[in-house]
Structure formats: C-alpha cells, structure tokens
C-alpha cells in the first residue's frame with residue numbers, strides 16, 4: 071500500500087494531459103526499461119511472478135536460475151512432491167503457498183489450456199495465485215497485450231503525480247487505463263515499467279529526489295513532503 075500522507079486532488083482531464091507530457095520524458099529517460107525478473111517463456115514468467123510476491127526481484131532471479139534448469143514445463147512441477155518444490159523455492163518466502171499455487175496453476179494449464187499459459191485476462195484469473203497484477207504482467211511482457219501492472223511503485227508514483235487518488239491496485243489500474251494511452255509511447259505495459267524504474271531510481275518511497283527528477287515540472291508533489 072502507498073504511504074502518502076494525503077492524495078493530490080485529481081482532475082481527470084489534467085491527469086490525462088499530464089500523462090502525455092511525462093510519458094515521452096520517461097521513455098527517453100529509461101529507454102531500456104523492462105521487467106526485472108528473468109524468464110524465457112510465458113510459463114517461466116508466470117512462475118517468477120508468483121515467486122516475486124513479498125520478495126525482491128534479485129532474490130527471485132537467484133532462485134529461478136536453478137529452478138528453471140530443474141523444471142522446464144508445467145508437468146515437471148507436478149512430477150515432484152510438493153515438499154520438494156517447497157525446498158527449491160524456500161528462500162523466496164511464503165514458500166508453501168507459492169508451491170501450492172505454482173502446482174495448482176500447472177495442473178489447470180495442463181487440464182484446461184492444453185499446457186499453454188492462456189493469453190486472456192479472464193483465463194489467467196482462473197489460475198491459482200494469479201490476480202490482475204500477475205495477469206497484466208504476463209499479458210504485457212509475454213504476449214505483447216497492453217496491461218498496466220500496479221505494483222507498489224506504480225501506486226505510489228500515480229498518487230504523487232496526481233493521476234489517481236486510489237491506493238487499491240485494481241481501482242488504480244482502471245483509473246490509469248482511462249488516462250494512459252493504450253499503445254502510444256509504449257502504451258500501458260511500458261508505462262508500468264517507466265514508473266517502476268522511476269520509483270526505484272528517483273522517486274523513492276521515503277525520499278524522492280525532486281531536484282534530479284526529469285518530470286518535476288509536471289508533478290504536483292514536487293518538493294512537497296506533505297504529499298509524499
């Protein structure tokens with residue numbers, strides 16, 4: 071959850087115009103922005119995203135380096151006992167639940183989707199452990215279908231930038247879909263990456279670096295600690 075002290079007042083028309091100003095700047099500032107998780111096919115991406123809950127991307131990448139050598143397909147995750155998978159992913163935390171969700175998703179993908187990770191929001195939401203954040207991440211990154219991934223950085227920055235007053239990721243996602251171009255400047259998927267990279271590099275949770283921020287001219291929270 072975002073820990074802003076209070077929300078910037080929202081004017082949807084102003085927010086839409088602000089997005090059009092900041093998107094090209096972020097695109098230029100972060101030309102190589104992409105998801106920080108390592109993956110090489112939609113199933114591996116789904117596993118990595120499930121593992122990333124309450125865990126750093128660095129830790130997930132360390133774990134998946136070996137995991138993806140041992141388990142290649144959904145069936146591989148069902149060929150071992152749950153306890154063995156739990157030990158293989160233990161250091162990502164919440165490993166029992168994550169192992170259960172990975173195996174549940176593997177089973178559903180084999181039984182209902184012919185062994186292939188589905189490419190629609192509705193189908194992805196039927197997988198154990200997959201909410202809209204996970205589904206958007208898979209759609210946007212593995213299938214090139216526009217989706218806004220509302221993680222903690224996207225929530226915090228959207229509020230500071232006066233794009234939405236919502237902290238709830240699903241409500242925020244719908245607010246953003248209304249004002250962010252679906253395709254232009256990289257569209258919804260890249261918009262998430264840009265905000266995540268900006269949140270990691272400049273607009274940090276505790277101390278945003280407004281003097282170094284390339285979009286400060288358009289940010290209603292610039293140099294306003296009362297709004298951070």
Ligand code: SF4
Nearest residue numbers: 273278280283289292
């Ligand atoms: S001006 Fe400050 S608060 Fe606004 S986006 Fe930049 S770093 Fe964040």
